[in-house]
Structure formats: structure tokens, C-alpha cells
Amino acid sequence: MSRTTVSNAYNRPDQLSAPLRARVLEAARRLGYPGPDPVARSLRTRRAGAVGLLLTEALSYAFRDPAATGFLEGLALACERAGSGLLLVPVSPELADVTAVHQAGVDGFVVYSVQEDDPHFKAVLERPVPTVVCDQPIGVEGVDRVGVDDRAAMLAMGRHLAELGHRRIGVLCMRLGPGRHNGPADEARQAGATYPVQRQRLAGLREAFAEAGVDWAAVPVHERFEHSVDAGQSATAELLAAHPDLTAVVCTSDILALGALRHAAQHDLSVPDDLTVTGFDGVPEAMRAALTTIRQPVLEKGRAAGELLLERGERNRPRTVTLPTELVVGATSGPARAPERFFSGW
Amino acid sequence: MSRTTVSNAYNRPDQLSAPLRARVLEAARRLGYPGPDPVARSLRTRRAGAVGLLLTEALSYAFRDPAATGFLEGLALACERAGSGLLLVPVSPELADVTAVHQAGVDGFVVYSVQEDDPHFKAVLERPVPTVVCDQPIGVEGVDRVGVDDRAAMLAMGRHLAELGHRRIGVLCMRLGPGRHNGPADEARQAGATYPVQRQRLAGLREAFAEAGVDWAAVPVHERFEHSVDAGQSATAELLAAHPDLTAVVCTSDILALGALRHAAQHDLSVPDDLTVTGFDGVPEAMRAALTTIRQPVLEKGRAAGELLLERGERNRPRTVTLPTELVVGATSGPARAPERFFSGW
DNA sequence: TTGAAAGCGCTAACAG
DNA sequence: CTGTTAGCGCTTTCAA
Numbered sequence: 093m094s095r096t097t098v099s100n101a102y103n104r105p106d107q108l109s110a111p112l113r114a115r116v117l118e119a120a121r122r123l124g125y126p127g128p129d130p131v132a133r134s135l136r137t138r139r140a141g142a143v144g145l146l147l148t149e150a151l152s153y154a155f156r157d158p159a160a161t162g163f164l165e166g167l168a169l170a171c172e173r174a175g176s177g178l179l180l181v182p183v184s185p186e187l188a189d190v191t192a193v194h195q196a197g198v199d200g201f202v203v204y205s206v207q208e209d210d211p212h213f214k215a216v217l218e219r220p221v222p223t224v225v226c227d228q229p230i231g232v233e234g235v236d237r238v239g240v241d242d243r244a245a246m247l248a249m250g251r252h253l254a255e256l257g258h259r260r261i262g263v264l265c266m267r268l269g270p271g272r273h274n275g276p277a278d279e280a281r282q283a284g285a286t287y288p289v290q291r292q293r294l295a296g297l298r299e300a301f302a303e304a305g306v307d308w309a310a311v312p313v314h315e316r317f318e319h320s321v322d323a324g325q326s327a328t329a330e331l332l333a334a335h336p337d338l339t340a341v342v343c344t345s346d347i348l349a350l351g352a353l354r355h356a357a358q359h360d361l362s363v364p365d366d367l368t369v370t371g372f373d374g375v376p377e378a379m380r381a382a383l384t385t386i387r388q389p390v391l392e393k394g395r396a397a398g399e400l401l402l403e404r405g406e407r408n409r410p411r412t413v414t415l416p417t418e419l420v421v422g423a424t425s426g427p428a429r430a431p432e433r434f435f436s437g438w
Numbered sequence: 439m440s441r442t443t444v445s446n447a448y449n450r451p452d453q454l455s456a457p458l459r460a461r462v463l464e465a466a467r468r469l470g471y472p473g474p475d476p477v478a479r480s481l482r483t484r485r486a487g488a489v490g491l492l493l494t495e496a497l498s499y500a501f502r503d504p505a506a507t508g509f510l511e512g513l514a515l516a517c518e519r520a521g522s523g524l525l526l527v528p529v530s531p532e533l534a535d536v537t538a539v540h541q542a543g544v545d546g547f548v549v550y551s552v553q554e555d556d557p558h559f560k561a562v563l564e565r566p567v568p569t570v571v572c573d574q575p576i577g578v579e580g581v582d583r584v585g586v587d588d589r590a591a592m593l594a595m596g597r598h599l600a601e602l603g604h605r606r607i608g609v610l611c612m613r614l615g616p617g618r619h620n621g622p623a624d625e626a627r628q629a630g631a632t633y634p635v636q637r638q639r640l641a642g643l644r645e646a647f648a649e650a651g652v653d654w655a656a657v658p659v660h661e662r663f664e665h666s667v668d669a670g671q672s673a674t675a676e677l678l679a680a681h682p683d684l685t686a687v688v689c690t691s692d693i694l695a696l697g698a699l700r701h702a703a704q705h706d707l708s709v710p711d712d713l714t715v716t717g718f719d720g721v722p723e724a725m726r727a728a729l730t731t732i733r734q735p736v737l738e739k740g741r742a743a744g745e746l747l748l749e750r751g752e753r754n755r756p757r758t759v760t761l762p763t764e765l766v767v768g769a770t771s772g773p774a775r776a777p778e779r780f781f782s783g784w
Numbered sequence: 785t786t787g788a789a790a791g792c793g794c795t796a797a798c799a800g
Numbered sequence: 801c802t803g804t805t806a807g808c809g810c811t812t813t814c815a816a
Contacts, residue, residue, distance in 0.1 A: 094803045099795060108801060126566045131480045131543045132793035135808050140477060141541045142525060151514035151524065161501040168497035171528050177542055178497065178526040179488060182518045195487045196523055197477045197543050220472045440787045445811060454785065478809035481792050 102128055134197060142177035143167075143401060144198035146216055148206045151180050157319065157347070158375035160204070162390030163226065167202060169391075170398025183212045190215040200401045202226065207270075208286045224401045226393055230288045238396040238413040242292035243299075245386045245417040249342065249370055250300020252384075252419060257428035258340040258368060259306055262331045263297065263313040264324060264352065265290050265344040274323075275330070277315040279308070293344045293372065312338075316348065324351020339368060339428040346371035346378035346385055353381060353424065364426030374420060384425035387418045448474055480543060488523035489513075489747060490544035492562055494552040497526050503665065503693070504721035505736050506550070509572065512740025513548060520748040529558045536561040546747045548572065553616075554632045570747045572739055576634045584742040584759040588638035589645075591732045591763040595688065595716055596646020598730075598765060603774035604686040604714060605652055608677045609643065609659040610670060610698065611636050611690040620669075621676070623661040625654070639690045639718065658684075662694065670697020671704075685714060685774040692717035692724035692731055699727060699770065710772030720766060730771035733764045 100107040101116035108116075120127070134140045145167065147154050154160040171178045176199070182192050193215040201216045205227040216223055217235070224236045253261065268277055268285040285291040298308045314331050316323040328341055328351060343349035349371030356363050363369055371378050374387025396413045446453040447462035454462075466473070480486045491513065493500050500506040517524045522545070528538050539561040547562045551573040562569055563581070570582045599607065614623055614631040631637040644654045660677050662669040674687055674697060689695035695717030702709050709715055717724050720733025742759045 095794080096796090096803060097801090100802085103795080112801085126564055127540055128795090129481075129793050130541050131477060131486060132808090133541075133795075134477045134543055135475075135481050135810085136793080136795045138808075140543065141538075142543075144523075151518050152511045155501070155507040155511040155514065161507060165498045165501040168501065168526065168528075171526075172497050172530065175528060175538060177490075177528055177538065180514065180517075180524040180526070182514075182521060182523055184518065192521060192523065194473055195476050195479075197480055197486065197488070218472055441810080442787060442812085443785090446786090449811080458785085474811090475809050478792090479811075481794085481808090482810045482812080484792070 099128065131197070140197045140199050141175070142179045142198045143171055143398065144179045144181050144193075144196045144201045144216075146181050146183065146193070146201055146203045146206065146212055148204070148210070149185055151182055154180075154204075158377060159345070159347075159373045159390050162375070163204060163394040163397075166391035166394025166396075167398045168394070170395045170402060174398070174402040176402060181212075188212075193219070200224070202397050202401060204397075205289065208288065222401060222404065224397045226397045228288050236400045236411045236413075238393055238400060238415065239289075240388045240393075240415050240417045242289050243296040245388070245419070246293040246296030246344075246372070247300050248296075248419045249372075249384075249386055250297045251303070252421065253340055253342065253368065253370070253425065254300055254304035254306075256368065256425060259301075259304065259428065260335070260337050261301070261306075261311060261340040261342055262335055262338045263294070263311060263342050263344070264327045264331065264348045265294065265313060265315050266319050266348070267317050268315050272317045273315055274317050274327075275314060276334075277313045281315070282313060290344055297342060319345065319347055321347055321351040321354060324348035325355045326351070328352040328355040337431075340425070341367065341369050343369070343371050346373040346375045346383060349383055349385065349424075350377060350381065353383070363424050366429060368425045368428070370425055374418075379420075379422075382423035383420075384422040385420050387420050389415050389417075445474070477543070486543040486545050487521070488525045488544045489517055489744065490525045490527050490539075490542045490547040490562075492527050492529065492539070492547055492549045492552065492558055494550070494556070495531055497528055500526075500550075504723060505691075505693075505719045508721070508736030509550060509740040509743075512737035512742075513744045514740070515737075516741045516744025516748060520744070522748060527558075534558075539565070546570070548743050548747060550743075551635065554634065568747060568750065570743045572743045574634050582746045582757045582759075584739055584746060584761065585635075586734045586739075586761050586763045588635050589642040591734070591765070592639040592642030592690075592718070593646050594642075594765045595718075595732055596643045597649070598767065599686055599688065599714065599716070599771065600646055600650035600652075602714065602771060605647075605650065605774065606681070606683050607647070607652075607657060607686040607688055608681055608684045609640070609657060609688050609690070610673045610677065610694045611640065611659060611661050612665050612694070613663050614661050618663045619661055620663050620673075621660060622680075623659045627661070628659060636690055643688060665691065665693055667693055667697040667700060670694035671701045672697070674698040674701040683777075686771070687713065687715050689715070689717050692719040692721045692729060695729055695731065695770075696723060696727065699729070709770050712775060714771045714774070716771055720764075725766070725768075728769035729766075730768040731766050733766050735761050735763075 098116055101113045179196055179198055181196050188211045193212055200222040203225045206213050208229040227239045268290050282294055312335050314327045316327050341352045349369050352369045356367055361367050371383045371385035374385050378385050392415055444462055447459045525542055525544055527542050534557045539558055546568040549571045552559050554575040573585045614636050628640055658681050660673045662673050687698045695715050698715045702713055707713050717729045717731035720731050724731050738761055
């Protein structure tokens with residue numbers, strides 16, 4: 093009996109008679125043959141049957157960030173439908189060890205929100221497989237992208253706040269660039285941010301307040317390396333200590349905003365009467381807290397990224413998918429309090 | 439120049455001179471050679487560099503269940519440390535299509551909480567790679583397992599409730615066996631449960647109440663196919679409608695218990711004065727709600743599973759890891775209300 | 785240090 | 801319907 097016959101027995105049941113196939117499978121079982129080796133098959137067919145996922149953060153962090161899990165859920169959905177596996181590539185974000193990217197047996201990569209010039213990302217680009225980026229980096233040649241219009245979204249948020257009379261605002265943002273920077277981010281650092289998404293969000297906000305006649309140079313922006321509720325809380329404390337006159341804290345993520353809310357609660361600041369707080373993302377926790385935020389379709393982003401990568405049948409399709417966002421006015425934004433009301437407790 | 443030299447240039451820099459190596463790499467770049475093909479390398483070295491993960495539920499569900507994400511986080515941590523990828527195997531839980539398991543190029547499988555006789559699990563066992571099970575199924579020969587003592591944990595919970603004077607309790611449990619069953623689960627169904635974890639938890643509870651002289655046959659057990667807060671809520675409504683005299687609702691998961699709490703809140707039942715509610719797992723949401731529950735180290739489970747699979751150096755290691763659990767008495771369990779206090783509003 | 789040869793396990797042409 | 805042949809791209813002895 094030849095190898096072909098056995099191979100056919102497994103892969104193309106219609107190419108041989110049923111009894112013969114049964115005989116083959118029976119013999120295989122008797123001999124303890126575990127079926128075709130998937131790696132050898134992949135080598136031969138030039139198809140790994142899996143999509144690689146590259147994240148900025150440590151793999152384990154992704155499961156703690158609700159926006160990331162939403163994305164993962166959507167991506168997993170798309171992979172399921174296509175019968176493709178999802179390989180989480182184990183990169184140590186601080187380390188520039190790229191072997192994991194080289195070692196990944198995948199048919200393509202999805203890159204989720206990584207820094208410009210990320211070495212792992214560069215390694216991905218060198219691999220001869222298609223790549224789809226979600227969110228960041230932007231404008232990489234030959235690479236499809238799915239994301240939202242961060243600038244426009246934050247512009248809408250800024251206008252909402254300006255309409256409410258806010259003129260003295262503070263901003264909490266996520267990591268802007270290299271280094272474990274925590275604290276105020278001056279305009280130079282803002283301009284040099286290697287995370288386009290943060291850059292865009294700040295730009296949108298700046299534009300909205302420029303319309304209201306607010307000088308951006310006077311707007312304090314505080315950066316946090318870690319993305320967590322705790323980080324948001326401590327950053328808010330810092331921000332308000334330095335600028336007691338602020339009427340609103342604008343955060344570039346819901347997680348940070350939840351930290352701001354926690355600070356407010358612990359310091360008997362009434363939201364929104366004493367302080368307006370806003371977020372970005374629209375994660376479940378934030379919606380439960382009635383946070384004023386920008387909702388973006390995180391699950392759809394994952395699904396779209398997966399589909400872009402897996403359904404490569406049709407050429408000439410859009411190489412960029414921009415999903416819609418929505419300003420959700422919750423219970424944490426209200427009219428700016430009168431200028432004379434100060435709080436010494438900060 | 440020979441293949442060996444090129445291979446060495448990539449894999450064993452110490453086997454050739456630095457200048458030669460540079461020359462090779464330079465030439466590779468010039469010729470557009472993307473580096474060694476990971477699949478071919480895997481075939482040759484007989485190492486895929488990835489761990490496969492098999493879940494009961496659809497891949498996408500895993501990201502929504504906090505216990506599962508905790509497990510994933512721990513597993514991802516172990517994989518990171520070992521430099522191994524984590525391949526999420528796309529199985530459609532309802533479908534018995536096993537090809538995804540056959541197709542996965544992995545060095546081993548981690549199986550998370552699947553049913554006995556799950557066809558995907560069977561397919562995993564046929565693969566000639568090591569396998570580690572978390573939670574379920576139990577007692578599979580030649581397969582390592584990490585889990586907790588579900589029976590003992592629930593025994594402790596039952597005793598806690600019995601001490602508080604509860605005698606008329608109702609139980610909400612997760613899927614017990616095949617079929618989309620929703621509603622009361624009689625003793626036959628309980629005994630025939632194909633999910634050992636649920637079986638064990640019920641057994642522990644039964645034992646505790648037997649000690650208190652309660653006949654298990656009189657304890658209503660309601661099953662839900664779906665594992666969600668909504669399911670817990672509707673099951674609680676059903677349970678209390680059929681048994682208005684219950685003083686406690688014992689849930690085999692926090693998610694279900696959160697649903698019970700929601701039902702109580704929406705029906706003006708005071709917890710724990712009118713009704714005691716308990717959960718299982720100790721997920722963050724539940725701890726925030728001060729739920730009385732059993733805390734189990736979900737992250738550690740993931741990490742232990744990964745380590746068991748990846749650190750196969752030492753032989754004669756324990757083939758089973760049983761992690762500790764802890765009864766956490768929160769604010770949702772209190773003394774049973776007096777028998778005469780009934781609620782007609784149910 | 786470098787090169788030649790062997791083969792990991794499989795599938796896709798093609799010929800019978 | 802079945803068998804023969806030829807690689808997929810790599811690493812690893814082993815010899816030069």
C-alpha cells in the first residue's frame with residue numbers, strides 16, 4: 093500500500109473506495125499511527141492554518157484589558173469561522189528578542205496597537221506573509237489597517253466639553269513614547285509621541301479647544317506608562333494637586349477615567365458637579381459607571397482585522413477599514429463649575 | 439556558500455566567524471531571503487514552539503468569562519517564560535469537527551475544562567504529544583491534571599450555610615451534561631453529569647447538608663446551559679417561583695450568583711436578610727460585590743498547567759496538582775430567615 | 785571553521 | 801481508483 097493512498101484516506105475520502113479507506117484507517121489505528129503530522133503537512137501545503145497575533149504588552153496583560161479582550165473576542169470569532177488557529181506570539185515587550193516572531197508558524201499576522209518602530213513589528217514585516225494592523229502604527233506601506241478616527245472622536249468629545257463651558261481642563265493619557273515616563277508630558281513629548289493613537293486623540297482635543305479659544309500650551313497633559321485604574325487614580329491626584337482649578341479631566345482611555353472617578357469618590361468630589369470626567373473606548377465597566385466616553389466597536393475591530401487577513405480572495409478591496417465611533421454622554425460630564433469655586437482639599 | 443553555513447549564521451553564531459556571518463546576513467537581505475522558514479525548521483527539529491489550548495466553549499466565549507481569562511493569563515505567563523507560543527485551537531463546540539485539533543502544529547495541549555467524552559478531547563489524546571488537563575475531565579490515564587478539590591470546597595460552603603441555619607436551599611448549577619437543558623435537574627441527571635466539576639460541587643454540598651439532616655432529594659437543583667449573568671438571573675426567578683420558601687440560593691459559579699443578586703435587587707429582596715446568595719470562583723466582579731464565595735486561584739491554575747506541560751525535564755514529578763481554595767465569607771450570606779417569613783411577591 | 789549528504793513526514797503531479 | 805516520483809526548506813551528523 094502506498095503513501096498516497098494513506099494520505100488520500102485522510103484528506104480526500106472521495107478519492108478511494110469506502111472499504112479501502114476503512115481498511116487503511118483500521119491499519120493505522122492498529123499500528124498506532126497518529127494521523128498525518130500537521131507540521132509536515134504545513135511544510136508541504138505551505139499553509140500553517142493559523143494567524144499570529146502580536147501585542148505591545150505582555151501576553152498576559154491582554155487578558156486584563158477589557159478593550160483588548162473585546163478585540164481578541166472579535167478576532168477569535170473571525171478565526172473560528174475560517175477554521176484558523178490563533179497563535180499568541182510570546183513577546184517580552186521590554187526585550188527586543190525577536191525570535192518568537194521568526195519562530196511562529198503562521199499564514200499571516202495581526203498586529204494590535206503597537207508602537208512605531210517596535211522591533212517585533214519590524215520582524216513581522218520581514219516575514220513573507222500578509223499583515224493587518226489594528227490601530228497602530230498607521231501609514232505602514234503594504235499593510236492593511238483597521239481602526240477608528242481617533243482625532244475626530246476626540247474632537248467631538250472636546251466640543252462637548254467646550255459646550256458645557258469647560259475651559260480649564262487637564263488630560264490623562266497613556267504611554268506616549270519610549271521610556272517609563274510618568275508625569276507631565278510637555279508639548280515636545282506630545283509631538284514626538286510614537287503612539288499615533290494617543291497623538292491623534294490629543295490632536296483632536298487640542299483642535300476642539302482651539303475652537304473655544306483655549307491655548308493648548310496651558311493645558312496640562314499627564315502621561316502614565318502603565319495602563320490601569322490605579323495609574324489613572326494616581327495621575328488624577330497628581331494632576332489636581334498641580335492644577336486645582338481644573339473643571340474637567342479628560343482621559344484617553346476608560347481605564348484611566350475609572351481611576352479618575354475613584355480618586356473623586358475618595359476625595360468627596362462630586363462628579364460632575366465638582367469635576368467632569370471623560371473616557372475613551374466604551375468598555376463594559378465604563379458603561380456601567382455611566383461614564384461619558386467615546387464608544388468604539390472593539391469587537392468589530394477584531395473581527396474586521398481577522399477577515400481582512402483571512403478573506404484575501406477579493407483583490408482591490410479597501411486596504412483600510414475605519415469603523416465608526418460614538419460620543420456617549422453619560423453621567424460624569426456636566427457644566428463647568430463657576431470659576432470662583434475652588435477646592436483646597438486637593 | 440553552503441546551506442549549512444547559512445543555517446549556522448542564523449542559529450549558531452558561534453560556529454562561524456563574525457565577518458562571515460555578517461556577509462551571509464547581508465547577502466540574505468540583498469536577495470530578499472526572509473530567514474529560515476519556521477515550519478520547515480519545526481519539521482526538522484520536531485519542535486513546534488507552541489502549546490495548543492483546547493476549550494469547551496467557542497474561542498470567543500473564553501474572553502468573556504472572567505475565570506477563563508484568569509486562567510488564560512496564567513497560562514500565557516508560563517508560555518511567555520518558556521518562549522512558547524499559545525495556539526488557540528478553533529473548535530466549534532457544537533460541531534464534532536476535529537480537523538482543527540489534527541491541524542494544530544503544537545508540542546502539547548492544555549485542555550481547559552471540557553466534558554467527558556468530548557470528541558475534540560479524544561482527538562487530542564490521539565495526538566502523540568503530552569497533554570495537561572485543567573479541571574475536567576478527571577482521571578484520564580496518562581494525562582496530567584491541575585485543579586482544585588471542588589468537593590471539599592463546596593463541603594465547606596455547605597457547612598457555612600448549615601451553620602447559619604439554612605435548611606431550605608436551592609442550587610443553581612452550570613451545564614451538567616449533553617443537550618441544551620435548562621431547568622430543574624433531577625437526581626438522575628445530577629448523577630449522570632458528564633462535567634465532573636459540577637458533579638463534585640453538588641456532591642460536596644450534598645454531603646454538608648446530609649450532615650445537617652437535610653434530605654438531598656428535597657433540594658431543588660436548577661441547571662443552565664448558558665453560563666452568564668442573565669442565565670443566573672432567570673434561573674433564580676424560576677427557582678424562587680417554584681420554591682418560595684428557600685432561604686438560600688447556592689450557585690456553582692460567581693457569574694450565576696451575580697445573576698441571583700440581580701434578581702434579588704430587582705425584586706426588592708434584601709441580601710442576606712431575605713435571601714442568602716453564594717458563588718464559586720472568586721472572580722473580581724464577585725469580590726467587588728462582596729459575594730460569599732469560594733476563591734480558587736485561577737491564574738495559578740493556568741500557570742501550573744503551562745509549567746506542567748513545558749517543564750517536562752524532571753520526571754517523577756507529581757502528575758496532579760491540586761491547588762488550595764478558600765471560603766470567602768462576604769456580605770451576601772447571613773442567618774436563615776425565620777420559617778414563617780414568606781414572600782408572596784415571588 | 786566550512787561543505788556534502790541525508791532525511792524530517794508529508795502531499796501533488798502524473799502515470800498506470 | 802492506486803502507486804511512483806519529486807520535492808516543501810530546513811538542520812544535523814560527519815568528513816574535509
